Amino acid sequence: MKKTQLVKLHSLLIEVKSFALVGHVSPDPDCIGSCLAFKKFLEFYGKKRTFFVSATGSKSKWFEKIAPRLRPLPAIPTKCETVIILDCADLSRVDAKDFKVSQKTVVNVDHHISNTGYGDISIVDARRSSTCEILFDIFCALRPEKDWLKNISKYLALGIIFDTNNFRNQGVSERVFNIMAKLSKHIHIQRLIKVLTEIKFYSLQEFCRGFLRGKTIMDGKGFIQFVNSDTESDWYSDFLGLVKEIDITCVAKRRSNFWQCSLRSKKHDVNKLARQFGGGGHKRASAFKFVGSRTKLIQALESGLKKAINKSLEKKSLIPKS
Ligand SMILES: [Mn+2]
Structure with missing residues (x-):
């Protein structure tokens, strides 16, 4: 300081x-x-x-x-x-x-x-x-x-x-x-x-129905969860964080004319990913706003994730490029 x-x-x-x-x-x-x-x-x-x-x-x-x-x-x-x-x-x-x-x-x-x-x-x-x-x-x-x-x-x-x-x-x-x-x-x-x-769901049915709104991307490495309220979002982020095969999660909340998206990852820099969409935050947790349909958001995230994941894999590679 x-x-x-x-x-x-x-x-x-x-x-x-x-x-x-x-x-x-x-x-x-x-x-x-x-x-x-x-x-x-x-x-x-x-x-x-x-x-x-x-x-x-x-x-x-x-x-x-x-x-x-x-x-x-x-x-x-x-x-x-x-x-x-x-x-x-x-x-x-x-x-x-x-x-x-x-x-x-x-x-x-x-x-x-x-x-x-x-x-x-x-x-x-x-x-x-x-x-x-x-x-x-x-x-x-x-x-x-x-x-x-x-x-x-x-x-x-x-x-x-x-x-x-x-x-x-x-x-x-x-x-x-x-x-x-x-x-x-x-x-x-x-x-x-x-x-x-404190528990944010009223019933198991509500919780399971919530997951059916979600979408797996990147061959299961990523998951987009669509939620209706603020209270649901942290709960889903926490739960998805427990699933080993998922590297990155995006919880998307519907606002009046945009999606409020929050990203979490165990190993990738999601601040860089959020910046691609004009947002930002921290390395392991960040956020951005997205204007467009549900399908457009899924497509945009999938291509953004591909770029981000490939870049960090390149960095980690021990084999020198010829
Ligand atoms: Mn803070």
Whole structure:
């Protein structure tokens, strides 16, 4: 973390009166957890005019459980001087109605490898498990009061647990466990995990019917799952990750006029794949939007995957090309 960015952020927190906190579209627990953690943190600086903005964030079940009384604003208030954008790789993904950057100072904290560095103050580290993990370090460095962690722990843990897939993916590190040890003094970790992983299907029939909507591609190496709701998608991604022969999964959610696609892979760089479609994210998990029919999406993915897989096989080949 660059000290100059931290110093700039510190003076901003002293000088500015009103802040808007916003994440990415289709917000996940890391995104909302980091917004709520930052909002709480600003209270230590006596900032009362802080607004949590999310055009889409209040619908999830876990959101209702974590912050039942919070009602996000759909747009950034015009008088707001500074916008803090969290867990969001580029400006086109900001989850606020009619968002324009002009005349606002933008602070960006993020861990996506595809981050474009758009903030006036940008603290971005793709080696970190989550935005919440980066925030923990920022808050430690700025530490306004002795017991600052008490009311913030819940929100930071939410992001770390979710983005490490319950401490199971490559984001997990010694640092993550050290942070969790500190957070665990104030929260009940198992309870948070339960909130995030509760069963999302009403019946076995519903679950099986869901799989029939999916399509195997690349001779079984890839699988596209079509889902109807946000709550279904993580569950299918997790389940498909257990199938040995599948290298890459794409979960596609139907939106009004496009598909919201999320990619996961055990060995391939899906950030590069998502970039072919104008998206991005992380090496093992990324996302993109696709406009077109179901068949077009399958075709596009199949040819995109072919390119991506062949390229990485070429790299790994030990036989020199003649
Ligand atoms: Mn994240």
